[in-house]
Amino acid sequence: MKILVITHRPPFPQNGGYPIVIGNTIRGFVALGHQVSLFSLNPRRNSQHPAATNSYDDELIRQINYRVIPVDISISIGQAVANIFGRRAKNVERFYSQAFERALVNEIKINDYDIVQFEGLFVATYLPALRKISKAKLIYRAHHIEHQVWQRLAAQKRDPFKRFYLSQIAKRIKNYEVQQLNNFDAIGAFTEQDKRSMLYYGARVPVEILPVGVNVEQYRCNPDKIEFPSLFFLGSLDWMPNREGIEWFLDNFYTSLANGELNVRLYVAGNDIPERFDDYEVMGKIYIQGEVDDALEFVNSKAIMIVPLLSGGGMRVKIVEGMAMQKCIISTALGAEGIAYEHGKNILIANTAEEFARAIRRCIADEQYCKTIGHNARLLVEQQHNINVVTQKLLGFYEQVLAAKS
Numbered sequence: 496m497k498i499l500v501i502t503h504r505p506p507f508p509q510n511g512g513y514p515i516v517i518g519n520t521i522r523g524f525v526a527l528g529h530q531v532s533l534f535s536l537n538p539r540r541n542s543q544h545p546a547a548t549n550s551y552d553d554e555l556i557r558q559i560n561y562r563v564i565p566v567d568i569s570i571s572i573g574q575a576v577a578n579i580f581g582r583r584a585k586n587v588e589r590f591y592s593q594a595f596e597r598a599l600v601n602e603i604k605i606n607d608y609d610i611v612q613f614e615g616l617f618v619a620t621y622l623p624a625l626r627k628i629s630k631a632k633l634i635y636r637a638h639h640i641e642h643q644v645w646q647r648l649a650a651q652k653r654d655p656f657k658r659f660y661l662s663q664i665a666k667r668i669k670n671y672e673v674q675q676l677n678n679f680d681a682i683g684a685f686t687e688q689d690k691r692s693m694l695y696y697g698a699r700v701p702v703e704i705l706p707v708g709v710n711v712e713q714y715r716c717n718p719d720k721i722e723f724p725s726l727f728f729l730g731s732l733d734w735m736p737n738r739e740g741i742e743w744f745l746d747n748f749y750t751s752l753a754n755g756e757l758n759v760r761l762y763v764a765g766n767d768i769p770e771r772f773d774d775y776e777v778m779g780k781i782y783i784q785g786e787v788d789d790a791l792e793f794v795n796s797k798a799i800m801i802v803p804l805l806s807g808g809g810m811r812v813k814i815v816e817g818m819a820m821q822k823c824i825i826s827t828a829l830g831a832e833g834i835a836y837e838h839g840k841n842i843l844i845a846n847t848a849e850e851f852a853r854a855i856r857r858c859i860a861d862e863q864y865c866k867t868i869g870h871n872a873r874l875l876v877e878q879q880h881n882i883n884v885v886t887q888k889l890l891g892f893y894e895q896v897l898a899a900k901s
Contacts, residue, residue, distance in 0.1 A: 496609045496893065497530045499602065499631070503590050503617035505535040505563050507552050510766050510786065511731040512812035513638060517614055518552065519708055523886030525558050532560040532602065536595055536618070538568040551713075562602075566592040584671035586664055587641075590617040596624050603629045610634055610893050616641045616668075619675045626678070632896050635679040636705075639808030640692050642669035647806030647829075648735060673697065681896045683889065686833025689808065701899075703892045706833065707815050708885030711877055713791075714819035716869075720796050724759045724859035727797035729790065729813060733767035736807035740830075744803040745775050747848040753777045757852075759859045764793055794820050798865055799858050803851065804830035815880050818842075818872035823865035825854045835879060841871035 500521060506514035517533075524531050568589040599621055603611075608631040613619060615638045622633060645665035652658040676682065676698040683705045684690040690702050728744070730737040741763060751757045760779070763772070766786040776783045787793040794800070800822040802814055807829065814831060817824050818841065824831075825843045836842040843858070845851040858865050 496524075496890070497532075497607065498524055498610045498612060499532045499534065499606075499608045500612045500614060501599065501618045501621065502533070502535045502614045503538070505537055506533070507556065509552060510790070511734070513615070515709075515812050515816070516638065516707055518555065519710060519882050520886065520889070521559060522555055522710065523708065523882050523889075525555065526883075527886065527890065529890075531558075532606070532608075533562070534595070534599055534602065535561075535563045536590060536592065537563045537565045538590070562598060564592060564595045564598055566590060566595060582667065582670070584667040586668060587617055587671055588620060591620040596621055600624055600628060603631075607631075609897060612636055613679070614638070616672055616675070619671075619678075622675070622678055632680040632893070633678075634681050634683060634893070634896070635675070636683040637689055637693065638685065640672070640689055641808075642666075642672050643692070643808045644736060644806060647808070648739065651739060651805050676700070681892070683892065688832055701892075701896060705889050705892065706880060706885060707812050708880055708882035709812075709815055709819055709876065710882050711819055711880075714816065714876075716821040716873075717795055718866075721798055722760070722796060723798045723862050723865070725762065725797045726759055726799050726801055726855065727762040727764065727794070728801050728803075729787075729794060730765045731767060732765050732769065732772075734807075736804055737765070738769070740803040740805050740827075743805060744801060744851070745772075745781075748851070749775060749777075749781070751852075753780050755780075757855060757859070759799075759855065762793075762797060764790075791816075791820065794822065798823065798862075799855070800824045801851070802826035802830035808832070814842075815876060818869075819876045819880075821866075821869035821873045823858055823868040824872065825851060825858070835875065837871075841868060841875050843868065 502517055506517040509515050509518050521531050570589060603625060611625060611629060611631045612634050614636050642665045645661055645668055649658050649661035649665055652661060673696045676693055677700055679700055681701045682693060682698060683703055685706055687704055690704050693702055728741050732738040752761055762782045762784055764784040764787045768785050772783050775781055800817045804827050811830055814824060814826060814834060825845050827846050828844050831842055838844045843854045845854045
C-alpha cells in the first residue's frame with residue numbers, strides 16, 4: 496500500500512504519547528514493505544526543522560517521504576472571546592495552514608495513494624480539500640474523543656469562569672467533531688469506550704478498535720539500575736490533562752513527601768514543564784527534572800510510575816510503555832482507560848488521594864510485590880500491544896475498507 500500520514504505536530508523526536516504512537520505505526524508499515532509519506536505541521540514558532548534524536552529514528556526518517564511545515568497556532572484575545580460567544584471551533588481551526596493544504600494537494604496530485612491517515616481531529620480541517628481531488632480512502636484515527644477531554648477539564652475546575660470557558664470550548668469542539676465523523680471513509684479508535692462514543696454520536700462509517708502498539712523488543716528492564724523505592728511521573732506538560740494531573744498529585748502529597756511521612760523520592764520529568772513547578776522541588780525528596788535525554792533509561796531507573804490523570808481520554812501510551820518496562824504503575828481508572836488491566840495484578844487503580852496514599856505505602860513497603868505487578872504488566876503488553884500484531888490488524892482493516900464499494 497501507499498499511505499500518506501498527516502499529523503498536527505512532528506512525531507520526531509519521540510517525546511510524547513502522540514509522537515510515539517505515530518512513529519510506531521509508521522515503523523510497522525515500513526517493516527511490512529509499505530510506502531509511507533508523512534506530512535506534519537510544526538506548531539512551535541521560531542523552531543528549527545524537528546529531527547530525530549537517535550539513530551533508531553534517523554533510520555526510519557530515511558525510509559519515508561517526510562515533510563514539515565510551520566504553523567502559528569497562537570490564539571488572540573479576540574479568538575479567545577470568540578470561543579465563548581462564537582460557534583466555530585477555534586481550537587481546531589488554528590491548525591489550518593494554506594501552505595500546508597497546498598503541499599498536501601500537490602502531493603496527492605503527483606502520487607496515487609491508497610490510504611490517507613488523519614492523525615487526530617486537529618488535521619481534519621484538511622479533509623474537504625483532499626476529498627475533492629483524492630481517490631484514496633480517507634481514514635480518521637481518533638487518539639481520543641477531543642471534546643470529552645475539554646468537558647472533563649471543565650468539570651475539574653472550581654473557578655466558575657474557567658469552568659464556563661472550558662465548557663464553551665468543549666461545546667464548539669463537540670459540534671465540529673460530531674460533524675466530521677461521517678465525512679471520512681472509516682475510523683480507527685484506540686479504545687472500546689471511544690468506539691461506543693462515536694457510534695452514539697451517529698458514526699455510520701466502519702469503526703475499528705486498534706490499540707496502541709509498541710516494539711516490545713525495544714523495552715528492556717535492567718533491575719540492577721532501579722532505585723527502590725522511588726516514584727516517578729513522565730509526560731508532556733504542554734497537554735493540559737497531564738499538567739492538571741501532576742499538579743493535583745503534588746498539591747496533595749507535597750507535605751508528606753517533603754517531611755518524610757512518605758519515605759520515597761518523587762521524580763517529575765517531561766517536556767514543557769512550567770517554571771512555577773520549580774517551587775515544588777525539595778532537595779533529596781522531590782526532583783523536577785524537566786525533559787530527559789533518554790526517556791527509557793529514565794523509566795528503567797525508577798520503580799513506581801504514577802499516572803494521576805483526572806481528565807483526558809483515549810489510551811495512555813506512557814502506561815503501555817511503562818508496562819513494557821515492567822514498572823509497577825499506580826493510575827486513575829481514567830488514566831488506564833482502554834487497557835485490559837486487572838487491578839492488583841498488572842496495575843494498581845487509585846482514584847482519590849487516599850487511594851493513592853494507600854497504594855504508594857503498599858508498594859514502597861514490598862519490593863517483590865512491585866516486581867510481580869511489573870512482570871504481569873509486561874506479559875499484558877506482549878499479548879495485546881505488540882506493534883507487529885497491531886499493525887497487521889490495522890492493515891487488515893484498511894484492506895477491508897479498500898475492498899468495500901464506495
